Amino acid sequence: MSPLRRFLRTPEAIAGAVFLAALFAVALAAPLFFPGDPQAIAGPALLPPFQDWSLPLGTDRLGRDVLAELFHGARTSLAVGLAAAAAALAVGAVIGTLAGFAGGLVDEVLMRITDAFQTVPAFLLALAFVSIVGPSLGVVVVAIALGAWTGPARVARAEVLSIRERDFVAGARVIGMHPLEIAFREVLPNALPPVMALSSVIVAAAILTEAALSFLGLGDPNRVTWGGMIAEGRAVLRTAPFLSIIPGVALVLTVLGVYLAGEGVVETTAMRRSLS
Amino acid sequence: MSEFTISRRTMLAGSALLLASTAMPTIGWAQTPKKGGRLVVAADSEPRNLNPAIVASNGVFFISSKIVETLAEASFDGKDGLDPRLALSWEGDADGLSVTFKLREGVKWHDGKPFTSADVAFSALQVWKPLQNLGRTVFKDLEAVDTPDEATAVFKFAKPTPFQLIRNALPALTSVVPKHIYETGKIEDNPANNAPVGTGPFKFAEYKPGEYYRLEKNTDYWGKDQPYLDEIIYQVLPDRTSAASALEAEEIQLAAFSAVPLADLDRISKVPGLKVITKGYEALTYQLIVEINHRRKELADLKVRQAIAHAIDKDFVVKTVFLGYAATATGPVPKNDPQFYTADVPTYDFDVAKANALLDEAGYSRGDDGKRFSLKLLPAPYFNETKQFGDYLRQALAAIGIDAQLVNNDSAAHIKAVYTDHAFDLAVGPPVFRGDPAISTTILVQSGIPDGVPFSNQGGYKNAELDALIAKASETLDTAARTELYKEFQRKVAADLPLINVAEWSFISVARDTVKNIANNPRWAVSNWADTWLEA
Numbered sequence: 001m002s003p004l005r006r007f008l009r010t011p012e013a014i015a016g017a018v019f020l021a022a023l024f025a026v027a028l029a030a031p032l033f034f035p036g037d038p039q040a041i042a043g044p045a046l047l048p049p050f051q052d053w054s055l056p057l058g059t060d061r062l063g064r065d066v067l068a069e070l071f072h073g074a075r076t077s078l079a080v081g082l083a084a085a086a087a088a089l090a091v092g093a094v095i096g097t098l099a100g101f102a103g104g105l106v107d108e109v110l111m112r113i114t115d116a117f118q119t120v121p122a123f124l125l126a127l128a129f130v131s132i133v134g135p136s137l138g139v140v141v142v143a144i145a146l147g148a149w150t151g152p153a154r155v156a157r158a159e160v161l162s163i164r165e166r167d168f169v170a171g172a173r174v175i176g177m178h179p180l181e182i183a184f185r186e187v188l189p190n191a192l193p194p195v196m197a198l199s200s201v202i203v204a205a206a207i208l209t210e211a212a213l214s215f216l217g218l219g220d221p222n223r224v225t226w227g228g229m230i231a232e233g234r235a236v237l238r239t240a241p242f243l244s245i246i247p248g249v250a251l252v253l254t255v256l257g258v259y260l261a262g263e264g265v266v267e268t269t270a271m272r273r274s275l276s
Numbered sequence: 277m278s279e280f281t282i283s284r285r286t287m288l289a290g291s292a293l294l295l296a297s298t299a300m301p302t303i304g305w306a307q308t309p310k311k312g313g314r315l316v317v318a319a320d321s322e323p324r325n326l327n328p329a330i331v332a333s334n335g336v337f338f339i340s341s342k343i344v345e346t347l348a349e350a351s352f353d354g355k356d357g358l359d360p361r362l363a364l365s366w367e368g369d370a371d372g373l374s375v376t377f378k379l380r381e382g383v384k385w386h387d388g389k390p391f392t393s394a395d396v397a398f399s400a401l402q403v404w405k406p407l408q409n410l411g412r413t414v415f416k417d418l419e420a421v422d423t424p425d426e427a428t429a430v431f432k433f434a435k436p437t438p439f440q441l442i443r444n445a446l447p448a449l450t451s452v453v454p455k456h457i458y459e460t461g462k463i464e465d466n467p468a469n470n471a472p473v474g475t476g477p478f479k480f481a482e483y484k485p486g487e488y489y490r491l492e493k494n495t496d497y498w499g500k501d502q503p504y505l506d507e508i509i510y511q512v513l514p515d516r517t518s519a520a521s522a523l524e525a526e527e528i529q530l531a532a533f534s535a536v537p538l539a540d541l542d543r544i545s546k547v548p549g550l551k552v553i554t555k556g557y558e559a560l561t562y563q564l565i566v567e568i569n570h571r572r573k574e575l576a577d578l579k580v581r582q583a584i585a586h587a588i589d590k591d592f593v594v595k596t597v598f599l600g601y602a603a604t605a606t607g608p609v610p611k612n613d614p615q616f617y618t619a620d621v622p623t624y625d626f627d628v629a630k631a632n633a634l635l636d637e638a639g640y641s642r643g644d645d646g647k648r649f650s651l652k653l654l655p656a657p658y659f660n661e662t663k664q665f666g667d668y669l670r671q672a673l674a675a676i677g678i679d680a681q682l683v684n685n686d687s688a689a690h691i692k693a694v695y696t697d698h699a700f701d702l703a704v705g706p707p708v709f710r711g712d713p714a715i716s717t718t719i720l721v722q723s724g725i726p727d728g729v730p731f732s733n734q735g736g737y738k739n740a741e742l743d744a745l746i747a748k749a750s751e752t753l754d755t756a757a758r759t760e761l762y763k764e765f766q767r768k769v770a771a772d773l774p775l776i777n778v779a780e781w782s783f784i785s786v787a788r789d790t791v792k793n794i795a796n797n798p799r800w801a802v803s804n805w806a807d808t809w810l811e812a
Contacts, residue, residue, distance in 0.1 A: 037674060039667070039671060040671055045596045061539070061597075061664065062668055217684055221684045222670075222681055234517070235660055236537070236539040236540075238520070238539075238540055239540065239542070
């Protein structure tokens, strides 16, 4: 059975994949459906949803189109989620490989640094980083990655520890390959699959962290973000709850989608491993 | 919307009734005040220093004005808009070099010691002039305070100081603190700053950080039969949405200073037993302004500033950002000021085509992407409304081809960025108009102010003509001539646009209808509440 077919046999995975596909479609289609500035004032303020079909989800406190904001917000959420996860995985994999392969003092130092980062709550770290450097998209990505790279680093190290004792590594040593070359060309690629399995959790957490930062006013103010939309709507929660509920539901579906699809991938690969 | 009952003092004055009826929309006959009861009020901040003589700000006054009294309080119907408190009368000499205060006799401090002119002299010379945020400017030329007897204080000025300015400064700047408590040790470190001792109708009882402040009745108060309340509790509710629910649940009886968000007012006004009161803040007007950094070459061009003024739809701002609870502004003095305001100033209608034409004329044509130039825009974070206006301004500027990048900061970082580092192109600020342009309005325009002074001209604007006008007004003693100079000031500011005034707003109170004598003076929330009472 091919991995794809196995993947398609788990209903949760299909649901997740559908959510994710829809999200990507929305993010990619945003500039097509809503060209121009999504924050432009498009109509009367606080128009409820389903009243005016040119503004199907209504407008916010300044009269901005909620649907346009939702579409463009999907771009930000996905971009931040994927970029932060990629950065965290890359940094984590490199540090874990170095620590595991070098061993000794290097291992000790790198792992204690990892411990130090792990003891500080990731969200607090992001909060502190953004408030010092100032909010912008790049800073938010770095801030989230800062708290997320430790998991991949530990997993990578554990894998490397077992791989470095294998025969092909010894073989590489014998033919005189530079240790760094062995670490990154021979060992790291073999250690990656379990590390990649963490990606779905990291992406989901990154999207949530970005939303939380925006909610607290620490997101990039020049971009629409779902967290920022929820924060905006909070002031009128009693009179116009839809302003918080709509982006909130979008956020829930996205995180759920990422998580389910990720789980599906992990299960498929696990099955393949156990079969082989 | 608001129910008005007249204060006991007004009743006694009798003759003032006719005047009062023009100032107040609905007059209900005063019911006989009932004594007793505990008033629970929402507090949204917990000022650490509660000494109003040092920190003259509304957050401090809200609590400490009940404990520490000023020489006079603002009034709707009193002479010069004032009502006597610790001073019974005030008289300025024609040469502007001295002001004589007759003080109330038989007043006691909360610790039982008598209040005398020595306390006033001490407060003026040792606290207001050297330490107070606002007093430093108004009392800068105060040289000595003579005390010929226990009930007379004569302020002596080194340079002629307009009596009108001193009068306008009385309600906010003249909190009298007890000499016998403050004369030993450093005034800033005195424990009484955190547990104030005054002459007011309520005594400071206790403070539980994060929970509440409790004030209790001063049984020795000089006002006959006053105060009516036994206790005032300031319940700390930092979350703005919780004040509305606390009012509905009858956990609190009053939420002042717009603790209930504007968007909730419409709903809450329909709740039985609650009323929304827009009066009682007339002397506490906030101004929504766009601060401009004139160091940017584009913004140094008057045409660009005019274009920005034309791009802002003030009516939209009032209607959408303030939900109607504000007024559009024409210049640096708010419309509701009875002494200085003039409507005779250059105005800027909302006209995008004209704004675009002005920018083209100034030589900033649109690039291929439709943008003329980029700006950094820093909205002040203190109010929801300033932040929202920042969002609006970004869109309004986009419509005329100016790409504004928003920069959000917390309060401390915002003050540093704008007033110390000048790291802004445009900023949105909420300065307060304090009843006289010389107190806190002219410094928004005047040049030569050192870096780091918050809420002052830090945009590098320099206009010799305006500077001369401000200097002249500060030493003009004749009230009419001085008022005329400030009208000229408004015209010049509106013409040259060192800053852009967009709107003026004040606060809203929401109270249970059992709370009586609300909003009976223009600074009600920060007045002493001696005549406030609760219907059982």
